[in-house]
Amino acid sequence: MALASQKDFFSGLMFTAVGGAFAWGAREYEIGEAARMGPGYFPFVLGILLAILGMVIMFKSFTSGPPGGDRIGAFAWRPMVFILGANLAFGALLAGVPALGLPAFGLVVAIYALVVIASFARPGASLKESLILATILAVGCYVAFVYLLKLQFPVWPAFLTN
CATH class of the missing domain: 1.10.287 (Helix Hairpins)
Structure with missing residues (x-):
């Protein structure tokens, strides 16, 4: 078969x-x-x-399937590397990595890094589009998590709030 x-x-x-x-x-x-x-x-x-x-x-x-079969294409390394890297950068920037001497940069910086790094997964990505999306996402997250749900976590880098 x-x-x-x-x-x-x-x-x-x-x-x-x-x-x-x-x-x-x-x-x-x-x-x-x-x-x-x-x-x-x-x-x-x-x-x-x-x-x-x-x-x-x-x-x-x-x-069932298309005529001639439906073949698997080449493995997409570029999207996998940038999407995983963006998520790792988000976690590291949001919480900080004390073992590496990296302080917590807060929600806003982490979201901008997440969106900009993940945008490189798509060939021909525009930095302008990424910054617009990051701004909308950062404002939405701030409203949802900080303003409405009143969650307590750093929003801005510590060196800006002191």
Whole structure:
């Protein structure tokens, strides 16, 4: 039996593996029953449902797909590196890294770094677009988390607030 869609097969395989891992890991916690759920109930049921969904997708990859098959392309290294790097930079700038002597730069600087670094994942990205998006995101986060939810964390770098 030939694969009609490689993309569907490997995405179904990934869903099955992740769902199985969640269900397997949830066995360490008390699962309980539907009427009295334990802490492992939700991850166990969710893992089983994800694994079943993955198996359905894998089965369909043998039966349906575009004419000539649906091949997997080359691995996209550039987006992976910049998106992961942007998230690491966000965490490091927001909280600081005392072991490296990096102080906390606060929410606003971390959001600008996140958006600008992540924008390099797309070829032909515009710095102007990134700065506009970062400004909108920084204002929205400030309003949501600091003003409305009243969460206490650094918004600006410490050397600007002293």
